[in-house]
Amino acid sequence: xxxxxxxxxxxxxxxxxxxxxxxxxxxxxxxxxxxxxxxxxxxxxxxxxxxxxxxxxxxxxxxxxxxxxxxxxxxxxxxxxxxxxxxxxxxxxxxxxxxxxxxxxxxxxxxxxxxxxxxxxxxxxxxxxxxxxxxxxxxxxxxxxxxxxxxxxxxxxxxxxxxxxxxxxxxxxxxxxxxxxxxxxxxxxxxxxxxxxxxxxxxxxxxxxxxxxxxxxxxxxxxxxxxxxxxxxxxxxxxxxxxxxxxxxxxxxxxxxxxxxxxxxxxxxxxxxxxxxxxxxxxxxxxxxxxxxxxxxxxxxxxxxxxxxxxxxxxxxxxxxxxxxxxxxxxxx
Amino acid sequence: xxxxxxxxxxxxxxxxxxxxxxxxxxxxxxxxxxxxxxxxxxxxxxxxxxxxxxxxxxxxxxxxxxxxxxxxxxxxxxxxxxxxxxxxxxxxxxxxxxxxxxxxxxxxxxxxxxxxxxxxxxxxxxxxxxxxxxxxxxxxxxxxxxxxxxxxxxxxxxxxxxxxxxxxxxxxxxxxxxxxxxxxxxxxxxxxxxxxxxxxxxxxxxxxxxxxxxxxxxxxxxxxxxxxxxxxxxxxxxxxxxxxxxxxxxxxxxxxxxxxxxxxxxxxxxxxxxxxxxxxxxxxxxxxxxxxxxxxxxxxxxxxxxxxxxxxxxxxxxxxxxxxxxxxxxxxxxxxxxx
Ligand SMILES: Nc1ncnc2c1ncn2[C@@H]1O[C@H](COP(=O)(O)OP(=O)(O)OP(=O)(O)O)[C@@H](O)[C@H]1O
Ligand SMILES: Nc1ncnc2c1ncn2[C@@H]1O[C@H](COP(=O)(O)OP(=O)(O)O)[C@@H](O)[C@H]1O
Ligand code: SF4
Ligand code: SF4
Ligand SMILES: [Mg+2]
Ligand SMILES: [Mg+2]
Numbered sequence: 001x002x003x004x005x006x007x008x009x010x011x012x013x014x015x016x017x018x019x020x021x022x023x024x025x026x027x028x029x030x031x032x033x034x035x036x037x038x039x040x041x042x043x044x045x046x047x048x049x050x051x052x053x054x055x056x057x058x059x060x061x062x063x064x065x066x067x068x069x070x071x072x073x074x075x076x077x078x079x080x081x082x083x084x085x086x087x088x089x090x091x092x093x094x095x096x097x098x099x100x101x102x103x104x105x106x107x108x109x110x111x112x113x114x115x116x117x118x119x120x121x122x123x124x125x126x127x128x129x130x131x132x133x134x135x136x137x138x139x140x141x142x143x144x145x146x147x148x149x150x151x152x153x154x155x156x157x158x159x160x161x162x163x164x165x166x167x168x169x170x171x172x173x174x175x176x177x178x179x180x181x182x183x184x185x186x187x188x189x190x191x192x193x194x195x196x197x198x199x200x201x202x203x204x205x206x207x208x209x210x211x212x213x214x215x216x217x218x219x220x221x222x223x224x225x226x227x228x229x230x231x232x233x234x235x236x237x238x239x240x241x242x243x244x245x246x247x248x249x250x251x252x253x254x255x256x257x258x259x260x261x262x263x264x265x266x267x268x269x270x271x272x273x274x275x276x277x278x279x280x281x282x283x284x285x286x287x288x289x290x291x292x293x294x295x296x297x298x299x300x301x302x303x304x305x306x307x308x309x310x311x312x313x314x315x316x317x318x319x320x321x322x323x324x325x326x327x328x329x330x331x332x333x
Numbered sequence: 334x335x336x337x338x339x340x341x342x343x344x345x346x347x348x349x350x351x352x353x354x355x356x357x358x359x360x361x362x363x364x365x366x367x368x369x370x371x372x373x374x375x376x377x378x379x380x381x382x383x384x385x386x387x388x389x390x391x392x393x394x395x396x397x398x399x400x401x402x403x404x405x406x407x408x409x410x411x412x413x414x415x416x417x418x419x420x421x422x423x424x425x426x427x428x429x430x431x432x433x434x435x436x437x438x439x440x441x442x443x444x445x446x447x448x449x450x451x452x453x454x455x456x457x458x459x460x461x462x463x464x465x466x467x468x469x470x471x472x473x474x475x476x477x478x479x480x481x482x483x484x485x486x487x488x489x490x491x492x493x494x495x496x497x498x499x500x501x502x503x504x505x506x507x508x509x510x511x512x513x514x515x516x517x518x519x520x521x522x523x524x525x526x527x528x529x530x531x532x533x534x535x536x537x538x539x540x541x542x543x544x545x546x547x548x549x550x551x552x553x554x555x556x557x558x559x560x561x562x563x564x565x566x567x568x569x570x571x572x573x574x575x576x577x578x579x580x581x582x583x584x585x586x587x588x589x590x591x592x593x594x595x596x597x598x599x600x601x602x603x604x605x606x607x608x609x610x611x612x613x614x615x616x617x618x619x620x621x622x623x624x625x626x627x628x629x630x631x632x633x634x635x636x637x638x639x640x641x642x643x644x645x646x647x648x649x650x651x652x653x654x655x656x657x658x659x660x661x662x663x664x665x666x667x668x669x670x671x672x
Contacts, residue, residue: 061520061521061522062520169608171608199376199377199547200376200547200549200588200591200592201376201587201588201591201604201605201608202376202608203591204590204591204592204593204602204603204604204605205604207593207602208601208602208604211600211601226520226521227593228521228595229550229592229593229594229595230593232593232595233593233597233602256595266522267521267522268595269525270521270522270524270525271521271525271550271595272524272525272528272548272550272551272553272554273550273553273554273595274549274550274553274577274592274594274595275553275594275595275596287490287492287493287520287522287523288520
């Protein structure tokens with residue numbers, strides 16, 4: 001059961017990942033209104049690694065492409081280009097489908113909305129046992145015992161297996177979703193806003209549980225959230241997304257003590273200050289632009305206090321953990 | 334001495350359901366002064382929105398105000414007839430909700446909605462009303478307002494729509510605004526802009542604001558005072574600095590510790606066991622007692638009312654005026670409590 005944790009070993013490799021959505025109006029409307037086809041680059045060339053046993057977080061505002069990355073990482077959404085390798089097996093290459101099938105049970109996903117992700121007509125025991133049956137892991141009595149064990153593990157009672165999802169609160173339902181994710185002894189769990197729908201006290205319970213389970217089983221997490229404080233609490237390393245691209249990748253706490261990209265700085269400045277330190281902040285200007293028609297060059301340039309002519313023309317490459325001309329030219333520390 | 338704009342005393346709100354009468358609000362009291370922002374926090378179901386609706390006069394059957402008083406500038410408004418209430422609601426009291434689309438009509442241009450509200454509630458004529466609408470849009474930070482005023486709501490982004498709703502709320506120059514989760518649906522960068530806007534307007538105009546949110550950070554930045562609600566009651570109320578930095582009520586303490594911050598070094602978050610009780614099943618005595626790690630006999634029988642804390646617990650900050658806590662730990666000698 002215990003995974004052997006070799007901390008520096010790369011477990012997930014994401015390379016040049018792209019996803020384009022066709023967001024054109026229906027064909028007839030286009031013809032009548034003489035509109036061209038429209039495409040939206042939800043994810044536009046993303047690369048990062050996740051080491052075995054660590055938590056890698058993606059943060060960014062709504063529409064930055066976090067969920068799209070998550071769905072591609074677990075194979076729920078086909079990629080447009082690029083690759084996702086998990087433990088050396090490609091999730092994107094069709095030729096690999098045999099080995100990929102074997103890998104499936106080692107990957108699970110937890111969603112923001114535990115209401116939507118649990119079948120309301122199934123008893124909890126059946127929900128949790130589903131991956132066990134799907135992968136033919138155990139039979140008969142053993143399944144019941146395992147389900148009871150999993151329920152206990154996430155802080156519920158084995159008898160709760162007889163109940164239906166609607167009989168539980170939001171936090172308890174998220175516990176059920178976690179139990180199901182653990183049922184196939186998954187090693188890599190993609191968590192898309194797992195606590196965003198929960199109250200803070202319930203969120204604390206779930207985040208603590210997720211950390212305990214990670215320690216116990218050596219789990220690797222891809223953790224997605226728009227909440228910077230939550231991400232800081234959970235992540236070993238963090239990637240900041242803006243309009244489908246990574247703008248900065250940093251070791252967890254360092255992102256907060258020494259943010260480098262202007263967008264990261266802006267995001268940090270915008271977080272309401274619970275500590276009431278009275279810190280001076282630069283007021284944020286503007287909002288995320290329309291992703292169908294993103295700005296040229298560095299897509300952050302209309303909101304960036306450091307933008308110059310080059311920024312408007314040339315998209316900055318990711319160098320040494322940050323994608324910004326001003327940083328690379330030494331215009332900022 | 335200045336009079337409070339809004340004064341709520343011992344408010345009780347009930348819902349009549351098949352399962353019996355559910356008391357959603359049970360004995361809530363507070364005042365809000367001119368220019369003051371009272372933050373109301375608590376977990377979902379704590380009664381924040383129902384309290385706001387009661388003040389605005391929007392509780393509808395099967396709900397009813399079952400007791401207490403609500404006063405606006407000293408005058409009771411909880412027992413008014415629907416017509417007088419509607420007049421007050423437009424002119425003296427305004428509201429801002431989480432979803433800007435509930436306040437905006439998608440079929441009308443933004444300008445039409447602003448102008449109509451201004452015409453209804455002020456003495457301005459049509460031309461002056463339009464000029465005033467443009468001025469308001471400018472004030473809430475809509476760029477090129479003379480052009481945007483003729484746009485439809487769907488042509489605005491979420492953050493811009495919420496600004497329009499705030500402009501709409503300001504049309505009649507109300508004395509009091511209820512803002513229920515006004516930034517919850519917005520991204521942090523936009524949220525910060527809206528918070529700053531509410532804060533500024535309130536200071537400049539002397540408007541009293543009840544800001545409902547479950548986000549402690551928003552409260553810390555915006556509010557002057559804060560009320561922490563639990564199970565339809567006020568657990569703690571006081572100046573925002575005191576309550577956020579030195580919460581006294583065990584629930585408020587747990588709540589603060591549960592929130593991850595950008596500064597904390599803690600490896601684990603504070604965990605409050607269990608969850609908030611259902612309305613049909615509120616414990617006797619202190620509503621928090623089954624989850625409280627300081628519970629003692631008296632808590633299970635006698636309900637604590639918000640009161641000036643008589644005794645600080647060891648190691649806690651000196652007690653501040655205006656800080657009230659509904660917890661027996663602070664009404665009796667700590668030595669007695671220990672027993
Ligand atoms: N199936 C789809 N068809 C068309 N566009 C899509 C689809 N799924 C996502 N998008 C678009 O792709 C972009 C990225 O969306 P995504 O859901 O990944 O964002 P996100 O970062 O998860 O945002 P949020 O914080 O709101 O969850 C958005 O502009 C979104 O509208
Ligand atoms: N129309 C209604 N009928 C029955 N119960 C209601 C109704 N509206 C609200 N409640 C109950 O009143 C309590 C307080 O609700 P609310 O004020 O919306 O909470 P909050 O805004 O703090 O999340 C909840 O238990 C809720 O279920
Ligand atoms: S590349 Fe230019 S516009 Fe983009 S973040 Fe850096 S300085 Fe700003
Ligand atoms: S009154 Fe008793 S149960 Fe309630 S919060 Fe205080 S110590 Fe805890
Ligand atoms: Mg998402
Ligand atoms: Mg509410």
